[in-house]
Amino acid sequence: MDNANLHSLYFIGNPYTWTNRRYGEELILERRDMIASTIDWMNNNTPAMVYHLVPMESDHCPILLLTAKKESGTSKPFRFNRTWLRDSTCKGIIKNSWQVSYDGSAAFKHSKIEAQISNLLANGHNMSSNVVLDLNKKLTFWYDAEEDYWKQRGKEEFFKLGDRNTRTTSPSNPVEYLDNIIPCITEEDNSMLTKIPTSEEIKVIVFSMQAWTTPVPDGFPPGFYQLITDNIVITHELVDTMKKIKAQKGTLRKLGFCEDWCCMIEQCLSTVSTSIMLNGSPGEVLKPQRGLRQGDPLSPYLFILCMDSFSRALLNVEHSGSIHGMKMAFGPKVPNSVKNGISNILHIKKMTLNDKYLGVPLLIQKNKMQTFGGLLDRYGENFHTWKSKFFSQPERTILVQTVLGNTANHHLAVFPMPKKITYQMDSIQRKFWWNKKKNGRGGYPRRWDDVAKPKCQGGISIKKIELMNKALLTKLAWRMVSSPDDLWSQILEGKYFSNTNALHGNCASNVSWVWKGIFEVLECVRKYSCWEIANGEKINIWKDRWVPTLEGLVDSIFSSSNMCTVNQLIDTETLTWKVHILEALFNHETVREILKIRIRCSGTDPLRWLPDHNGLFTVKSAYKVILNEYHT
Numbered sequence: 001m002d003n004a005n006l007h008s009l010y011f012i013g014n015p016y017t018w019t020n021r022r023y024g025e026e027l028i029l030e031r032r033d034m035i036a037s038t039i040d041w042m043n044n045n046t047p048a049m050v051y052h053l054v055p056m057e058s059d060h061c062p063i064l065l066l067t068a069k070k071e072s073g074t075s076k077p078f079r080f081n082r083t084w085l086r087d088s089t090c091k092g093i094i095k096n097s098w099q100v101s102y103d104g105s106a107a108f109k110h111s112k113i114e115a116q117i118s119n120l121l122a123n124g125h126n127m128s129s130n131v132v133l134d135l136n137k138k139l140t141f142w143y144d145a146e147e148d149y150w151k152q153r154g155k156e157e158f159f160k161l162g163d164r165n166t167r168t169t170s171p172s173n174p175v176e177y178l179d180n181i182i183p184c185i186t187e188e189d190n191s192m193l194t195k196i197p198t199s200e201e202i203k204v205i206v207f208s209m210q211a212w213t214t215p216v217p218d219g220f221p222p223g224f225y226q227l228i229t230d231n232i233v234i235t236h237e238l239v240d241t242m243k244k245i246k247a248q249k250g251t252l253r254k255l256g257f258c259e260d261w262c263c264m265i266e267q268c269l270s271t272v273s274t275s276i277m278l279n280g281s282p283g284e285v286l287k288p289q290r291g292l293r294q295g296d297p298l299s300p301y302l303f304i305l306c307m308d309s310f311s312r313a314l315l316n317v318e319h320s321g322s323i324h325g326m327k328m329a330f331g332p333k334v335p336n337s338v339k340n341g342i343s344n345i346l347h348i349k350k351m352t353l354n355d356k357y358l359g360v361p362l363l364i365q366k367n368k369m370q371t372f373g374g375l376l377d378r379y380g381e382n383f384h385t386w387k388s389k390f391f392s393q394p395e396r397t398i399l400v401q402t403v404l405g406n407t408a409n410h411h412l413a414v415f416p417m418p419k420k421i422t423y424q425m426d427s428i429q430r431k432f433w434w435n436k437k438k439n440g441r442g443g444y445p446r447r448w449d450d451v452a453k454p455k456c457q458g459g460i461s462i463k464k465i466e467l468m469n470k471a472l473l474t475k476l477a478w479r480m481v482s483s484p485d486d487l488w489s490q491i492l493e494g495k496y497f498s499n500t501n502a503l504h505g506n507c508a509s510n511v512s513w514v515w516k517g518i519f520e521v522l523e524c525v526r527k528y529s530c531w532e533i534a535n536g537e538k539i540n541i542w543k544d545r546w547v548p549t550l551e552g553l554v555d556s557i558f559s560s561s562n563m564c565t566v567n568q569l570i571d572t573e574t575l576t577w578k579v580h581i582l583e584a585l586f587n588h589e590t591v592r593e594i595l596k597i598r599i600r601c602s603g604t605d606p607l608r609w610l611p612d613h614n615g616l617f618t619v620k621s622a623y624k625v626i627l628n629e630y631h632t
Contacts, residue, residue: 006036009065013052017061035065113139114263185256194260229476230488232414233514235357236364237491240512254309268298360411364513368418372411379407379425400429400462408465413472416517422466429462454627463623467630471623474521477502478617481525482607492518504543527552528610528625534603536566541585548610549593554586566605575599 001007016029035050042048045067053062084090117135125132253262275282317323342348354374355362365371391399408425411417430436430448453459480489481502496515497505503526511519531539531546539546546566547554563569563585571578576599582591608615611625 001036005038007039007042008034008036009042009048009050011035011050011052011063014054014061015052017052017063019055019059021059033060033063035063113142183254183256185258190256190258190261194258194264229413230486232358232360233476233488234491235362236414236512236514237488237495239362240514241495255305265298265302360414364415369420372415372417372421375408375411376421376424379428396433396435397460397462400433401460409468409472412465412469413476414514414517416473416513416520417465417469419466422464422469425465429465433462449631453631454624464627464630467623467626470521470524470626471619473517474524474622474626475617475619477518477521477525478529478607478609478622480518481522481529482617501540501543504540524622524626528622530608530610531566532606532608532615533566533570533597534600534605536568536570536599536605539566539605540564541566541569547590547593547597548608549596550590554590554594569594570599 011034016031017033018030020026020028022028037045037048048065048067051064051066053064055061113135117132117139120129120132120135121127127133127136253259273285273287275285277283314323353363353365353370361371363371408417426448430444430451433451434444449464451459452462452464454461479486480492483489484493492515493502496502496511503522526545529545530548531544533539533546541563542553545553563581569578569581570576577595577597579591579595582594586594606615609617609621611621612618
């Protein structure tokens with residue numbers, strides 16, 4: 001083959017093409033059959049592929065040569081490859097492609113024609129003018145064309161129902177529902193909602209996205225798990241609020257939303273399309289006709305607005321005496337079969353105190369042991385399943401640190417756990433690590449507090465559950481303070497500290513269990529954090545810590561109500577401190593430490609975590625400072 005300049009083609013399948021069909025040491029497997037070609041033939045037939053097939057009667061494998069790539073009939077969705085940017089011609093190709101105009105789908109033809117009609121009417125034309133009539137004819141044509149298409153796709157159900165709501169989704173007299181709504185959207189709100197974003201605003205949003213992050217092996221990016229915690233906080237605050245208030249607010253036009261905004265929402269609903277991915281390729285395009293895509297951020301808001309009108313209608317007819325609410329309670333002697341039968345007849349879903357949302361209890365009972373008792377049972381299951389006597393001491397250490405120590409983190413990251421539960425969790429760890437029986441009788445060579453110390457202090461770094469609970473809640477409190485624009489942070493702010501800063505406020509008596517846990521660890525955030533001065537606009541001189549070399553807040557020898565924020569102490573033109581004001585307000589030592597601070601005067605003031613040399617919060621560093629306080 002070398003003399004003839006022939007080369008074996010790459011193959012797929014069994015590496016051996018011949019066997020003597022014997023067993024044991026007499027078995028021989030060889031590759032005797034192959035397809036070879038010259039380099040020129042390979043270059044001219046790049047899709048060529050050799051397949052070693054399964055032998056049937058012969059002791060040789062059949063060999064199949066395909067010289068053309070098999071087309072699957074489906075195409076995978078476009079994905080931009082970052083490596084393309086390394087090619088110098090890439091930007092030119094993209095620029096030329098974006099300069100080509102395309103007509104787009106029929107849905108965008110609708111919107112373009114509708115926009116033309118709106119512009120003509122706004123400029124003095126009336127509905128009977130020839131130009132408007134021609135555009136209306138075109139608009140009708142495209143509506144009819146789209147209806148014909150979906151008639152064919154919808155088949156029998158379309159002929160029955162058409163492109164309209166069914167009896168089960170549309171009320172008999174929808175106007176009655178809207179009469180209960182009081183307009184509350186102002187002209188300023190409508191102007192903000194319909195304002196076209198500027199190029200700079202779009203650039204800021206797009207450039208703020210993380211460009212090349214990829215999912216972890218399970219398919220979800222790290223932020224997904226962060227959102228689970230956010231959703232748990234939001235849900236529990238909603239449940240807590242629903243127990244205390246009954247008022248709701250408003251729907252679209254009746255609320256006062258302008259016609260342009262309503263049209264944009266209508267287009268979002270009418271242009272929805274989706275397809276199912278099969279083996280990486282999108283299937284046939286489906287038009288849901290009702291509602292938005294799954295996961296669309298608009299969906300929950302539209303649902304709330306629409307359900308609000310229904311809720312108000314129910315309240316109105318209840319007040320008028322047309323309907324009456326009903327409460328149903330079963331006595332302790334009523335059999336479960338009777339309870340279930342009545343619930344099924346009335347289509348009532350039975351909700352229990354043990355119902356969960358995202359894996360955590362949805363309803364927090366007064367007796368917290370009943371609420372979190374199931375967690376304790378699951379925590380102990382591993383201990384009862386494992387036989388500690390079959391593990392060596394180092395192996396038990398690893399299991400306690402990695403498995404037992406992290407089993408309850410999902411709950412610990414949101415709820416403050418009663419000390420009785422955290423103590424029992426520590427007890428489970430202690431018994432397993434010391435290889436004690438279930439009753440745990442007998443002495444222990446060392447105190448568990450000493451065993452749980454960091455390695456640098458003579459321990460083996462086993463986390464104490466109570467302290468780990470505080471560290472995880474401190475992370476939640478830190479995110480709330482440092483990321484006030486997150487939805488869950490805004491909900492907490494509006495509910496508990498709307499007129500003040502979370503680091504300055506006091507905890508009310510009637511609060512949710514989640515907020516109670518966050519508030520308890522805010523002191524840790526206050527103690528170990530410091531504001532870094534950028535523009536100084538949101539740093540309070542007297543209530544915030546902003547001098548990193550001083551312990552706690554600054555001392556004042558002459559407090560002034562006119563001096564509130566740090567930016568009043570800065571000369572923005574020279575980017576220097578106003579020394580004469582500093583000397584009037586603070587003692588010489590404080591002034592000297594303030595003058596050491598470098599002023600950036602650009603951007604917003606970031607909050608820095610002092611235990612970490614980079615100023616970034618980590619659960620590890622939070623646990624360390626909480627552990628040090630515990631031992632001191």
